Amino acid sequence: MKVLDLQCPHGHRFEGWFASADDFESQQSRKLVECPICGATEVSRLPSAPRLNLSGASDSEAPARAEQMQAQMMRALREVLEKTENVGDRFAEEARRIHYNEAPARSIRGVTTPEDARALVEEGIEVMPLPVPAALKEPLQ
Numbered sequence: 480m481k482v483l484d485l486q487c488p489h490g491h492r493f494e495g496w497f498a499s500a501d502d503f504e505s506q507q508s509r510k511l512v513e514c515p516i517c518g519a520t521e522v523s524r525l526p527s528a529p530r531l532n533l534s535g536a537s538d539s540e541a542p543a544r545a546e547q548m549q550a551q552m553m554r555a556l557r558e559v560l561e562k563t564e565n566v567g568d569r570f571a572e573e574a575r576r577i578h579y580n581e582a583p584a585r586s587i588r589g590v591t592t593p594e595d596a597r598a599l600v601e602e603g604i605e606v607m608p609l610p611v612p613a614a615l616k617e618p619l620q
């Protein structure tokens with residue numbers, strides 16, 4: 480097993496596990512290597528830094544877990560983005576129309592001011608703040 484440090488065009492760094500460096504190259508050329516954060520397949524190999532593990536295994540596992548959690552969160556976010564309709568800055572208006580049955584019921588996303596979001600919640604309309612990283616916005620719009 481070979482652990483390689485990889486990076487996608489959006490600057491996400493992650494580790495890939497391969498049987499050998501050749502295995503990585505063959506998978507990469509067939510676009511089988513995918514960034515776990517944004518799904519880009521144009522990944523490149525970073526020069527791997529020597530791994531100095533002086534203070535025990537737990538130190539090196541913690542950041543790996545954090546990255547894994549981030550990757551999972553990004554995947555969940557992507558799903559939300561794919562299943563919702565982007566209404567941009569008409570979000571508050573559209574959310575009201577749906578709530579009052581003036582528009583077909585569906586999941587929407589968009590931008591709104593904190594004041595508008597609070598007003599919507601007071602009217603009984605569910606609003607969920609969604610921190611969308613800029614890297615995810617572009618391919619979907």
Ligand SMILES: [Zn+2]
Pocket residue numbers: 487488489490491514515516517518519
């Ligand atoms: Zn990426």
